[in-house]
Amino acid sequence: MGFLSDFKAFAMKGNVVDMAVGVIIGGAFGKIVTSIVNDIIMPPIGLLVGGVNFTDLKWIMKPEVLAEDGTVETAAVTLNYGNFLQQTFDFLIIAFSIFIMIKVITRLTEKRKKEEEAAPAPAPAPAPEPSAEEKLLTEIRDLLKEKK
Numbered sequence: 001m002g003f004l005s006d007f008k009a010f011a012m013k014g015n016v017v018d019m020a021v022g023v024i025i026g027g028a029f030g031k032i033v034t035s036i037v038n039d040i041i042m043p044p045i046g047l048l049v050g051g052v053n054f055t056d057l058k059w060i061m062k063p064e065v066l067a068e069d070g071t072v073e074t075a076a077v078t079l080n081y082g083n084f085l086q087q088t089f090d091f092l093i094i095a096f097s098i099f100i101m102i103k104v105i106t107r108l109t110e111k112r113k114k115e116e117e118a119a120p121a122p123a124p125a126p127a128p129e130p131s132a133e134e135k136l137l138t139e140i141r142d143l144l145k146e147k148k
Contacts, residue, residue: 033094042089059080
């Protein structure tokens with residue numbers, strides 16, 4: 001039972017929950033970036049290179065062997081470097097996006113810190129006036145000191 005309670009305490013810590021949220025948002029962000037790369041960035045680059053779809057780029061190391069009836073007897077052995085290029089572009093764009101986001105957050109944090117440092121500190125509140133009871137007790141104390 002101790003193991004389960006320890007695990008529950010670990011899982012409910014703020015850092016673990018924050019990390020889980022970050023992973024989920026990161027996965028969704030990755031899908032958006034993949035779509036941007038595949039659907040917006042790569043088609044113009046492929047057009048500039050001669051209408052090439054990068055994911056289709058491959059080096060055929062051993063061609064496929066066809067049977068007499070035209071069916072594939074042995075599949076081709078290929079090195080799919082186009083897919084590697086596609087994933088590299090995805091990574092670079094995600095890394096650049098995260099870099100920009102961190103840079104913006106850092107600037108905002110520094111700006112807030114400078115504003116807090118520049119703002120004058122609030123004046124300390126004046127000491128509260130003693131209550132009627134405190135005044136009476138002070139007078140009694142003073143009278144007792146005089147009688148001694």
